[in-house]
Amino acid sequence: MRRPVxxxxxxxxxxxWDEPTTGIGLYTRCLASALEAEGASLERFGARSSGEFPRGTLGRSGYVLxxxxxxxxxxxxxxxxxxGNFNLPLTRLPGKAYVLTVHDLLPLTMPGTVSTAFRWQFRLWLSRSLMLADRVVCVSAHTQQALEARFPETVGRTEVVHNGVDHVVAEPLDETGKAFLRSLALPRDFVLYAGSLDVRKNVKLVxxxxxRLRARGRQVTLVLAGQSWFGSGPVEQRVGRMRAEGFDIRPLGYQSAPVFYELMRRAAVFVFPSRGEGFGLPPLEAxxxxxxAIVSTAGSLPxxxxDAAPSVGPEDAAGLAALLARLLESPGERRHWAQKGQRRAAEFTWKRAAERTLRVYEAALRA
Structure with a gap:
């Protein structure tokens, strides 16, 4: 039964909305679909070409301003x-309530992971947006705590609304997708990392x-499904050197959803030792x-x-090597973690996210 709105x-x-490679783009589309399923009526503003108010050739910031x-x-x-973290209009419009979703504060807490220009834009525009927002949605308690510590004026106006993960469907591949996967000739037990290759994601630890595993005589196939991002050059250069030395590393770049989720489904282990996440959707998708999934103890991942994914510290290469070896050698342990992981992931639905977001809307309109 749909909830009255x-x-x-x-x-x-x-x-x-029209940016398929971004996490916030995925969040936008999934949340919109779930809100509409709950009976909400949405008008979409600022997509490149979609929705009721497209921005056309204007950039995103230019459109908002x-x-x-x-x-x-x-x-x-x-x-x-x-x-998008900070992108409210700079002034209050009469008769309009404002809600802002903040995914993370990483440009402030890990400044080396973004450009100087973006860091300043983020800091100044976020500060202004938080002054104007009637309510702030935080995608995790970790993000909420970081936001309220840095911006104490937001206390009492924030609400944690976790992302869903039930958008993930292992769809049948078309012939092109099947041919692509066959061409990779992947071994049965490969390790997958998915995400951008920037410093924050900590691919270096993998x-x-x-x-370490190769020094012990264990060759592991690693598939990297992710795009280049700010600061990814050193990782890409190291991957090139290691491949030249005989390591079996397959950098695939960005993949369409059907191929990506099929790779994720086929992997023996998914590894995601990020140094900082506002939510951390990829391991939950796996x-x-x-x-x-193996994750780090940093950010929102815990x-x-x-307790549905084994974890290591973001500097613990020995611990990660030991975990990888153990899981690759034990199908029974992999099944144990797979079952725990599926039970945990079932708790995160977009329907629940939409219901809680609607309550935030109602609180903002009463403010």
């Missing part, structure tokens, strides 16, 4: 939800672990598909994965 139409930030206020003024929606 008292918010009226919602002006919904769609600035990353130059055109969004006018578009919102002409809309009957009483509430605008910005989904490479360190592979070197767990949902029944693939055991909150999201709980």
């Amino acid at each position: 008292s918010t009226g139409p919602i002006a919904f930030d769609a600035s990353l 130059a055109r969004l206020p006018g578009d919102l003024s002409g809309s009957a929606a009483r509430l605008y939800h910005a989904l 490479l360190d672990a592979l070197e 767990m949902h598909l029944g693939t055991p 909150e999201v994965c709980a």
Whole structure:
């Protein structure tokens, strides 16, 4: 039964709707679909070409600063939800409530992982957005705690709304996808990392672990499914050197969802030793598909994965090597973690995220 919605139409930030490679783009589309399933009426603002108010050739920031206020003024929606960490309009529009989703504070807490220009944009625009937001959605308690510690004025206006993971479906591959996977000639038991290759994601630790395993006579196939990002050059250069030395590392770049999820489903182990996450969706996706995940003890990963994924410290190459060896050698242990992971992942649904988001909307409209 659908939940009655008292918010009226919602002006919904769609600035990353048409960007398939971004996590916030995925969050945008999944949350919108779940909200509409609950009976919400959405007007999409700022997508490149989709929705009721596309931005066209304008950049995302340019649209928010130059055109969004006018578009919102002409809309009957009483509430605008910005989904990209900091991108509310710079001024309050009469009769409009504001909700902001903050995914993480990594440009502030790990400044070396983004450009200087973006760090300053993030800091200044986030500060202004938090002044104006009636309510702030945080995708984890970890993000909420970091936000309230740095911006204590937000205490009492934040709400934790976890992401869902039930968007993940192992769809049948078309002939092109099947041919691509056959061409890889992957061994039965390979290790998968998925995500960007920047410093924050800590792919270096995975490479360190592979070197330790090889020194013990164990060759491991590592598949890297992720795109280049800010600061990914050193990792890519190291991968090239290791491949030249005979390590079996397969950098595949960005893959379409059907191929990506099939790789994830087939992997013996998924590894994700990130130094900092606001939520950490990739290991939860692997767990949902029944693939055991190894994560780090950093950021939100302990909150999201709980005791359903073995973990190591983000500097512990020896510990990661030992875990990889143990899981690769023990199908029984892999089944144990796969079952725990699926039970944990089942707790994260977009329906639940939508229900909680609607309650945030109602609180914002009462503010």
